[in-house]
Amino acid sequence: MKVELISYTPNPIEAIERAASTCYDSMPTGGKIMRHCYRSGHHSVLEFADFSFKISGVSRALTHQLVRHRIASYAQRSQRYCTEDGFEYVTPRSIAKDEQALARYNETIEVIKKAYEDLLANGVPAEDARMLLPNACCTQICVKMNLRALIHFCNERLCACAQWEIREMARLMVKAVVEVEPALAEFLVPKCEAHAPHSFCTESKSRSCGRHPLIGDVVSKKSN
Ligand SMILES: Cc1cc2nc3c(=O)[nH]c(=O)nc-3n(C[C@H](O)[C@H](O)[C@H](O)COP(=O)(O)OP(=O)(O)OC[C@H]3O[C@@H](n4cnc5c(N)ncnc54)[C@H](O)[C@@H]3O)c2cc1C
Missing domain, CATH: 1.20.5 (Single alpha-helices involved in coiled-coils or other helix-helix interfaces)
Structure with a gap:
């Protein structure tokens, strides 16, 4: 599997804060405004930074899951216009x-x-x-997500409940983004850590990986 960040909004945090500053008659703050918007649910400002990836050596089973994320743009190798003789395939x-x-x-x-x-x-x-052709057949796909969509994608697909191949791809996407903007690491996390420092698992007991307490346990402890 190969994941390349092929283009992105330069200075993504500044781009987001420049847009957000319009709302508050303020100036970019190097991350403070963006964090405030994220924590308070003002997520539309996160749409002002885009990230495009080229992904190869993944299965069609993976891309079928990926394209379920509707708030993104895609271009995938065609099995109509390209032939797949001697195709590569993924082995779990x-x-x-x-x-x-x-x-x-x-x-x-x-x-x-x-x-x-x-x-x-x-x-x-x-x-x-x-x-x-099997689901295992390797394919190539380009995907563009804005930061809001990428955060949501990571919340879902970095979770231990996600399928291993798409989880690995999400991990590599985060790695590529964090290489160009390290401060985004705190946002590109599984959903159990989306409200850090209050981390909790919203999956059932049988599906939970155990990394964080179940939401039911957290809530009942607080109300006791
Ligand atoms: C662990 C796991 C298991 C899954 N299992 C299955 C399965 O068994 N079967 C299956 O079919 N799918 C399954 N899925 C896919 C899942 O149901 C979603 O289709 C996929 O995760 C995309 O999520 P999304 O719709 O939130 O994302 P996006 O399509 O990117 O949308 C992002 C957000 O935009 C908003 N949005 C987008 N479109 C609309 C709309 N039309 N109306 C209102 N709001 C909208 C929502 O807030 C949404 O969360 C699974 C996903 C995961 C992570």
């Missing part, structure tokens, strides 16, 4: 670590590859032959 760790499962997985992929290529060779258009 749960399969890679089991010799038998891995052999079964690889041999099935090889059968699919052969059938796909046979259909193309017989004149079937790529848009129809692709019906055979």
